[in-house]
Amino acid sequence: MTDFFKGISPIKFEGADSTNPLAYRHYNKDELVAGKRMEDHIRPAIAYWHTFAWEGGDPFGGRTFDRPWYDKGMEGARIKADVAFEMFDLLDAPFFCFHDADIAPEGATLAESNRNVREIGEIFARKMQSGRTRLLWGTANLFSNRRYMSGAATNPDPDVFAYAAGQVKNVLELTHELGGDNYVLWGGREGYETLLNTKIGQEQDQMARFIHLVIEHAEKIGFKGQVLIEPKPQEPSKHQYDYDVATVYGFLKRYDLDTKVKCNIEVGHAFLAGHSFEHELAVAASLGMLGSVDANRNDLQSGWDTDQFPNSVPETTLAFYQILKNGGLGKGGFNFDAKVRRQSIDPADLLYGHIGGLDVLARSLKAAAALIADGTYDKAVDARYAGWQGADAKAILGGKVSLADLAARVEKDNINPQPRSGQQEYLENLINRFV
Amino acid sequence: MTDFFKGISPIKFEGADSTNPLAYRHYNKDELVAGKRMEDHIRPAIAYWHTFAWEGGDPFGGRTFDRPWYDKGMEGARIKADVAFEMFDLLDAPFFCFHDADIAPEGATLAESNRNVREIGEIFARKMQSGRTRLLWGTANLFSNRRYMSGAATNPDPDVFAYAAGQVKNVLELTHELGGDNYVLWGGREGYETLLNTKIGQEQDQMARFIHLVIEHAEKIGFKGQVLIEPKPQEPSKHQYDYDVATVYGFLKRYDLDTKVKCNIEVGHAFLAGHSFEHELAVAASLGMLGSVDANRNDLQSGWDTDQFPNSVPETTLAFYQILKNGGLGKGGFNFDAKVRRQSIDPADLLYGHIGGLDVLARSLKAAAALIADGTYDKAVDARYAGWQGADAKAILGGKVSLADLAARVEKDNINPQPRSGQQEYLENLINRFV
Amino acid sequence: MTDFFKGISPIKFEGADSTNPLAYRHYNKDELVAGKRMEDHIRPAIAYWHTFAWEGGDPFGGRTFDRPWYDKGMEGARIKADVAFEMFDLLDAPFFCFHDADIAPEGATLAESNRNVREIGEIFARKMQSGRTRLLWGTANLFSNRRYMSGAATNPDPDVFAYAAGQVKNVLELTHELGGDNYVLWGGREGYETLLNTKIGQEQDQMARFIHLVIEHAEKIGFKGQVLIEPKPQEPSKHQYDYDVATVYGFLKRYDLDTKVKCNIEVGHAFLAGHSFEHELAVAASLGMLGSVDANRNDLQSGWDTDQFPNSVPETTLAFYQILKNGGLGKGGFNFDAKVRRQSIDPADLLYGHIGGLDVLARSLKAAAALIADGTYDKAVDARYAGWQGADAKAILGGKVSLADLAARVEKDNINPQPRSGQQEYLENLINRFV
């Protein structure tokens, strides 16, 4: 037991009237919502990187945090693991997520790096046996080391492709051994800094091949989890190939990967791509691609990925509506890909971030479930499209009618369609009854 | 002969030293560039809508132009056609483009509207016989009339779908009869104003069906032109389904349309989608989807589609590089989807816009051709990817090597890839030698 | 009595549990919040332009609404006035706002236009005597007519300056006669479309002179209301001189106008300028420039002014916090500078928009008041700055210490300041307890 969170007791649900900042006011894991435990809906996960590996730096300043595991190599990695699981317990977190580079320092060779990762992986395994926190997903960091500065799978140097393969193999296997529910690919350097030195077609072929290799290896080792791509339009690269859900879908479809891979959708990445979060969820749901969620928010005035904790119940309710209509997230969950601000330097700040985020998710889940249970909203939307339930309309969609048939029908029946109100304000007010 | 351009003589090429604002300084149609006439590279087209139909309005003010064809119904449409072809002659334009609604006023019924369009179409046919201007593409306006306020193909009302079909059939046939090289679909209202009242999956199914109908009808009537979708991310809708090239590709692939349809890529739409123009061209080229171009530019500080004439040679050179490497635009061309500013109210302003635009295209074409002829640039990029030409690397891409093989190789050979300079500044300077 | 809102009864407060979409659920005008009637806090106003003059057009399509007053000249203006005041009554609105061009059609001359405006003004006066709705502010439309295409006060043509003066004089006097509490200047065309044809210094001198003329005339006629400038960064112009509150402040200060004029701050304009709404309020408050508010919201993904009704309680609560700390809005109020979407074509949609907006304002006001009453939040912020209450710190701000003194003190006392947590997440959670 470290003394990192000294004096802080486990976070409990105390109800909406509690003024205790170290208590849940809405997140009550066993409360049933639409017939399912709240925890089973949300499946919240703590991200190792932002919580334990990020040091508070930004492009204009260095480390602001001061943690007992800094600058201590493998010994630090062990302290970090201890604190991490203490925090999982404090928050009663059912899941966590990690990159290989978050949990152990790089060695002089890939082999040594991988050994370091596995050594900490064994510590995780032991802690997971005695605790309740499970692994939502693992992933490999293929972007921080300078060898990846020009991409990993899409690097102009095939040796880098090979190196990345060696790294992914290790984390994928560890993820499997730890019982992870998913494996995530985020291609922060799979893109370009300038189109001037880039062959897009070549790089996309490389990327597709890499993902096929991962899928094949996952099958070979018997990994039953879901492989996920996390779209992001840019940053660190000027342009990333996994721009948004629609782009990822086209890529997967082109390379026969669309039945093997789903999306891990991050709120802030949706915003940076010019979309709302609920848009990306709706698109993914319509394509059968909704896998998991990186819960956070982006500052509305900042042009980069701010990875803040979610704090708007109205916005998150719209997201939960999409998820509930999709039948939930399956093996996915809500990973808090969120970091406390670099000025939030106290250990307690790490807890405030997660507590606030979970309370927002809990309120939003309940609001979305109530909206659906009420039914008025869904009925209004169904009514708008009722015309397409008619036989003639179905024949159109069924491919039984030609352009000429339709043209003739309009002329014969003198069809002159009259617009009907889209009722946006009515629907917005209706939603606002539930948030 | 109208007196709209009274006193203005045909625009001639006078060379770079000319100070005559009503002369071409760089656009010299018969000049050979990389073995092809400049005109045959560029295939420039004048857009009927911005040039003759737009009245200078914006969201905060109405008509600023004062044209002899305003408010005169079919008589005005005939005057407009006369002026249009006079302008085509003045500019020596090889192509033009139009929407049905640009050329003739709506009637009381679809039948009457279509008759109006065909009547002006016959005037076009006569003028085209005696002149040299041909039709680059036709299209149907499925967004201005209030009946389309909630979409055309994606409207919740199937009658609107049918009405749109009747309209497209008419323009597609007219395009065919006028010898048009392409038919364009731009879905300005195929999207949503609010996700709250929208079923994305349903609407996408409708849109796909509609395009299939168009393709089938084109084949039925023997239209040999290319069908094109013009991507745009938003405006007028909050979100448009044809967001960008990658999104359109995924959509077409999903609905088995990817071999039938290509993209008409607009500079300003690329910008609004968060991309550079050359990016969209490169993506389209890599997917075999590069069909045609809407030449314009977007104001860099405005968040809406400003449709200004292109005026940056460095930027357009990068675009032409992509096009030349693609082997040109085939049946496509450069349609000036550009309007003079609403304060540019004089007839001569219409000419200044097109002259300046053409000169920029001509300079850019020559610069890109010289860059390619020089060869230094292409060699530098090829050298960057040379590693993938090795046998081992080809085996990776060829699917002959597994993740485990690669991991083993890295460990065995102790592969430790060293980064190599991306040379962005060197390449930028190199390009700047040609612009 | 027109039949525009036929069958709709006056909107009443029915409480949070009401499911009646034509009832207030939170806006309860006489309810006391922090010792003041809710209505007296909010002072809500209905905007004539969006509600009665806008026809549903956008840059890609025309009128979608169908109102009995369209295309009927002065008779239409009278019908419009009847419907307007019927709506004010239905909503129990204490205030409205208008431009001259909203209420009456332009005539052939300025004199005739002004007479038309005054004729409707007399109708307003009569209706205001028998009703309870008062005038929050009047303003002149100096941007829609083509004569203003290059600006009003900043036009290169001094005749346009004079014409604008004639128009403002008329509306200012009408505003005074109708007992308006404010007069607003919004300079939508006071800026430029291209810097290439613009003399910024010259235009700013013109603008300053114009505002001085307005102030002098207001004093001359005894107008006791507040003159307000409404900042907006762009649209319709590429750049508008009244970019944001800080810019307006600098302009006013430069031309000795800062004690005469305050700001009317619009939510959506703040967003377009790269700010949050609460930022603009806080800046204005710190400068003594907070005059009034244009309540709306901007779509987060659209780059133009969407003027939607406010619907986020968390966001609006932060705004109300700033306003309450400022001691309220004084003569100002919350003008709904918001329009129903162009697909919201039913008369009831106009009511839904305003009802939803008012309910959001009411909830937000109560939340902000509760936050302040609780006190925890203010105490936390005060504690952060407590160091500046010390005598030494006050001496610094008081100008009693030099740079060298401070440097010497740091060295002598070996001052090594340690960072303290900024507590952002803690504060966000705290705020979320109240919304």
Add this chain to the structure above:
Amino acid sequence: MTDFFKGISPIKFEGADSTNPLAYRHYNKDELVAGKRMEDHIRPAIAYWHTFAWEGGDPFGGRTFDRPWYDKGMEGARIKADVAFEMFDLLDAPFFCFHDADIAPEGATLAESNRNVREIGEIFARKMQSGRTRLLWGTANLFSNRRYMSGAATNPDPDVFAYAAGQVKNVLELTHELGGDNYVLWGGREGYETLLNTKIGQEQDQMARFIHLVIEHAEKIGFKGQVLIEPKPQEPSKHQYDYDVATVYGFLKRYDLDTKVKCNIEVGHAFLAGHSFEHELAVAASLGMLGSVDANRNDLQSGWDTDQFPNSVPETTLAFYQILKNGGLGKGGFNFDAKVRRQSIDPADLLYGHIGGLDVLARSLKAAAALIADGTYDKAVDARYAGWQGADAKAILGGKVSLADLAARVEKDNINPQPRSGQQEYLENLINRFV
């Protein structure tokens, strides 16, 4: 002599036809442009930070460069200084700029840090005696160390204010001793991360006091250089108080600092604030606030400060036009606040960046000078405003005419102003003749 640039000879002007990537093609320092040496127009400076202190990191990855001075404390600082001056000589650079933290490592106390800075400063002094490179400006880094995480002058802790004062005193004096022409203040952390914990009024008072202290100290030590504020809207902070030129002007005016301080305007910061670079220059010129320039460019698709080397002649020509019309930059210059991309890891890349940037500045300077010499453009703009040269118009601006006078005149003379073309396309084409 280090071997960092081994094998690279001094960069010479070789003319436009040179294909040597390590030669100037346009920058010819002694060439006269508009009667002044090119070098005296441009006064180019090399930025110590990006060139020698930045290590290639970004938010998702660490150091990519590999320099002989890394991780070597004061010895490294001396190697760095050697390489810096070797590069100044290679490029024949007349100026450089630095922050204290760029040139020497922090010590355990402020005193030690300042001593380190002065020790390197003495090395600079010796090198400057034997070389030709002078100091354009110095500045203090008040944002990288964690003590400044919540601001320097605007920190809630007055000890941080004092510490910053001690640091600025040291660099200001060193700048003075090295004969620097300017002293710059950039307030990257003078702003807020969240408005929730921020008192804007309090912080602005602190900032104003700090600047007064700096001005007073500069006067006391006899520094004749210009003090400059560098505006930036955000990053690293969510909001920075020095948002743009107009905001800085208002701030300076408010606190009686407007005659003491000018602006150092950065291209990329203008873009992030929603402006074009030439806009910021024009605004500054109109306010007498144009001090110096940070030459770079921002990637058009990235929402953060990319600090790339300028490479667009058309854009930079518009900037030079503003500067030449302003009578030049006086004591200011063009500081390359630009960094090679993190993939540009070779020493030669540092040279390519600066060579390309200088060539772009040289071409742009010549183009702008030719545009002015030609005179057509200036005449066109003057003609647009000619109406304001009339006696009646001057009387308006001179305050001799009231609102009522103007209104009466419009009515009496039946003034009905007709719009005149703004000629944007004509002017754009005209400019394009020179670039």
